[in-house]
Amino acid sequence: MKKVGFVYSTDAPxxxxxxxxxxxxxxxQNFETVFxxxxxxxxxxxxxxxxxxxxxxxxxxxxxxFEKKLLNTMQxxxxxxxxxxxxxxxxxxxxxxxxRKDGPKNPDFEVIVNLTDVLxxxxxxxxxKNGVWNILFSDAEQNRRGPIGFWEVLxxxxxxxxxxxxxxxxxxxxxxxxxxxxxxxxxxxxxTSRTVTEGAVSMVLKELNALSDDNRTISxxxxxxxxxxxxxxxxxxxxxxxxxYYGLGAKALEKLGNAFFGIRxxxxxxxxxxxxxxxxxxxxxxxxxxxxxxxxxxxxxxxHEGRDYVFFENYSYHTKRxxxxxxxxxxxxxxxxxxxxxxxxxxxxxFIFREGEDIFLxxxxxxxxxxxxxxxxxxxxxxxxxxxxxxxxxxxDPLFYKDADNQRWLFxxxxxxxxxxxxxxxxxxxxxxxHLKELVPxxxxxxxxxxxxxxxxxxIFKKGNVPFRPSQRNEDGIYGRxxxxxxxxxxxxxxxxxxxxxxxxxxxxxxxxxxxxLHQTKKAFVFDAAYRNSLKMKS
Numbered sequence: 001m002k003k004v005g006f007v008y009s010t011d012a013p014x015x016x017x018x019x020x021x022x023x024x025x026x027x028x029q030n031f032e033t034v035f036x037x038x039x040x041x042x043x044x045x046x047x048x049x050x051x052x053x054x055x056x057x058x059x060x061x062x063x064x065x066f067e068k069k070l071l072n073t074m075q076x077x078x079x080x081x082x083x084x085x086x087x088x089x090x091x092x093x094x095x096x097x098x099x100r101k102d103g104p105k106n107p108d109f110e111v112i113v114n115l116t117d118v119l120x121x122x123x124x125x126x127x128x129k130n131g132v133w134n135i136l137f138s139d140a141e142q143n144r145r146g147p148i149g150f151w152e153v154l155x156x157x158x159x160x161x162x163x164x165x166x167x168x169x170x171x172x173x174x175x176x177x178x179x180x181x182x183x184x185x186x187x188x189x190x191x192t193s194r195t196v197t198e199g200a201v202s203m204v205l206k207e208l209n210a211l212s213d214d215n216r217t218i219s220x221x222x223x224x225x226x227x228x229x230x231x232x233x234x235x236x237x238x239x240x241x242x243x244x245y246y247g248l249g250a251k252a253l254e255k256l257g258n259a260f261f262g263i264r265x266x267x268x269x270x271x272x273x274x275x276x277x278x279x280x281x282x283x284x285x286x287x288x289x290x291x292x293x294x295x296x297x298x299x300x301x302x303x304h305e306g307r308d309y310v311f312f313e314n315y316s317y318h319t320k321r322x323x324x325x326x327x328x329x330x331x332x333x334x335x336x337x338x339x340x341x342x343x344x345x346x347x348x349x350x351f352i353f354r355e356g357e358d359i360f361l362x363x364x365x366x367x368x369x370x371x372x373x374x375x376x377x378x379x380x381x382x383x384x385x386x387x388x389x390x391x392x393x394x395x396x397d398p399l400f401y402k403d404a405d406n407q408r409w410l411f412x413x414x415x416x417x418x419x420x421x422x423x424x425x426x427x428x429x430x431x432x433x434x435h436l437k438e439l440v441p442x443x444x445x446x447x448x449x450x451x452x453x454x455x456x457x458x459x460i461f462k463k464g465n466v467p468f469r470p471s472q473r474n475e476d477g478i479y480g481r482x483x484x485x486x487x488x489x490x491x492x493x494x495x496x497x498x499x500x501x502x503x504x505x506x507x508x509x510x511x512x513x514x515x516x517x518l519h520q521t522k523k524a525f526v527f528d529a530a531y532r533n534s535l536k537m538k539s
Contacts, residue, residue: 002110002211003032005128007096009116010037013076014083016419017197018115024205026088030212034109035084035093036125038116056234060147063241064190070248073190096120099127110211113204121167130211131166133178135204137196138163138227140180145227149192152185154240158475159451160185160192162200164207167226177221179207181449183424184474184481187247189240198420203449213443257533264317264534266479266513268297270526272310272332277518277525278485282508288334292534293317298349299526300459300519301329304359309380310334310526311361313348324350324363326380329524340380343368349397351459355434360386366396366422371412373434389436390414396422397456400431401467403491410439411469413455414446423474426454430493440493447496451475457483458527461520472516473503480516480530482506511536 004025008014026033068075077083084093109128113135114120120132138145139161145151152160161182165175181203186192232240257263269287273280290296299312307328314325324341327334341347345367352361359376361383371390374383394415401409408431415422425446432438448454451474458470466487473482483504490497506512506529515529531537 001032002030003034003108004208005034005036005109005112007036007038007112007114007116007120007125007132008080008084009118010039010081012080012116014078014080015076015197016417017201018080019077019083020198020417021113021115021201021204022084022088024201025208026091031110031208033088033091035088035091036096036099036112037081037093038096038118054231056232056237057147059234060150060232060237060240063237063244067188067244068190071188071190073188073194096125099125111208113208119167131176133204133207134165134167134175135200136163136165136227137193137200139182140165140177140221140224140227143225143227144230146230146232147189148196149185149189150232150236150240151230153187153189153192154236154243156476157185159183160196162196162203164200164204165224165226173226174223175226177224179203181424182451183421184451184479185477187251187477188244194419195421198417199424199449201420202416202425202446206444206446206449254533258317262292262534264292264295265532266295267531267534267537268295268315268528269531269537270296270299270310270312270334270528272329272334272524272526274332274524277520277527278502280525282504285508287529287537295530296325297528297530298364298517299528300350300352301521301524301526302352302354302359303521304379308524311340311350311352311380312526312528313350314339315348321346321367322348324348324361326350338381341374341383349456351399353400360434362398362400364396364398366394366415369393371395371398371436373436387434387436389439394418394422399456399459401460401469403467404465409491411456411460421451423455423472423479424451425449426456426471428491428496442496443494444496453484453486453498453500455516457516458518458520460488468501469498470518470520478514480514483515483518483527485518506530 025031111130112128112132114132119134125132137148140163159182164179165177167175183195183199254265271285295315297313299310302309309326310329311326313322315322323339324347325339327337347363349364359379361374365372369392370388373387375386377384396413398412410429410431412427414425414427426448427445428442428447429439453471455472457472460467460469469486471484471486472480473484475481484500485502486498487501488498506515511531512529513532518527
């Protein structure tokens with residue numbers, strides 16, 4: 001059993017992401033947990049400038065109180081020390097000051113994880129085989145950090161990163177990077193902060209679990225530049241507040257337009273074509289006509305008895321729920337459209353395939369908190385539940401892939417918690433059969449923690465013998481902003497490697513804001529793209 005220490009501030013609030021992280025490690029049988037508290041004297045000595053104490057900072061904090069209440073984001077659970085004492089009264093708690101480099105040696109910690117906003121180095125704590133892990137809620141490649149999410153929203157960055165690193169000395173300008181992850185930013189600072197803090201939990205847990213894996217190779221980036229702290233000034237805070245209230249007004253107008261004038265926001269549409277998507281002239285395509293109170297997305301092609309069917313998500317703006325519909329591809333348009341699966345919960349991403357003489361449909365059913373696989377009883381209108389998996393979990397966009405050895409793999413996205421992002425984590429499992437009784441997890445799950453490439457964006461297809469995985473590119477504060485084509489280079493239970501070979505942005509028609517799904521077969525393809533609202537669509 002490996003000893004893991006958590007550093008916390010005695011007077012700091014505890015947020016949901018910290019509570020989730022501590023709970024996961026305490027309940028892990030591979031770890032022995034010790035709490036290390038950071039008192040005020042130690043904080044002043046090690047990081048006298050670690051908090052915003054200027055008038056501009058005070059103004060920003062006052063605004064954030066209002067913003068968090070308005071958006072219901074990032075509310076603390078309680079004071080950290082009170083929460084830990086009441087929830088885990090039997091766990092050992094010691095003062096960080098007793099682990100100073102010049103103090104008595106206590107090197108039996110496997111690692112110490114710092115959950116505070118005060119950066120700690122080996123000069124501060126010298127008691128861990130793997131050092132003190134600091135979590136920076138900023139992109140390692142950006143030479144800038146500050147209030148979480150502030151600069152990313154103000155300067156319109158494409159996203160926000162998180163970095164897990166150790167610091168060798170008190171100069172705090174160089175660090176050793178152990179891991180990084182990346183998330184889409186939101187339109188507000190508080191929502192962006194929630195996304196990156198909740199999302200980074202998976203990164204740290206993954207690295208902790210790697211300590212128990214003797215065969216896992218860790219790739220460190222030694223002697224990297226530590227991003228400089230940049231504090232907002234008055235002009236920065238006023239610019240942010242202006243941006244926030246402008247965004248708030250725009251969202252209010254969008255809701256009014258939807259409610260009273262039928263102007264539907266984020267109008268996803270289908271596009272159909274023959275041949276190879278990557279060589280097609282997208283600017284010549286027109287979207288498939290559809291009712292004004294629906295959007296259509298996540299299309300999949302399926303050939304049956306000489307006909308090409310297109311299965312897709314059919315979302316109603318009235319019910320705010322998706323169902324699965326299908327049509328037949330004829331003369332480059334969609335005909336004979338009918339609903340084929342309707343539930344009292346949201347459905348999307350209808351991954352469809354044939355196994356022997358049976359036809360199976362595996363839609364996204366995250367709203368029902370499990371994975372559901374259906375078999376056709378009367379194709380295409382009648383289906384029976386065949387098997388389920390991941391009971392009680394939030395899972396999305398599942399698909400199967402058979403490799404050259406005919407081994408079946410499940411690619412699936414997961415949301416670790418209701419507050420964490422869905423679009424950032426890709427998981428892979430080796431599948432025994434369609435009964436889904438034995439799903440062997442990939443050793444590096446989640447194999448990707450990056451909103452720019454993680455979420456599945458259509459079925460895996462091959463060119464020659466080379467497999468390619470379409471994926472969503474979630475950035476710029478927009479869901480499904482662009483579409484990636486990723487070449488799968490390595491796939492086993494121990495390794496997964498892919499590389500982005502192409503990125504397609506929604507520039508082929510005016511008014512488009514996103515495109516996030518492609519299904520390519522040997523003779524045809526279907527993809528989707530979203531217009532900013534229904535007024536932007538071509539008639």
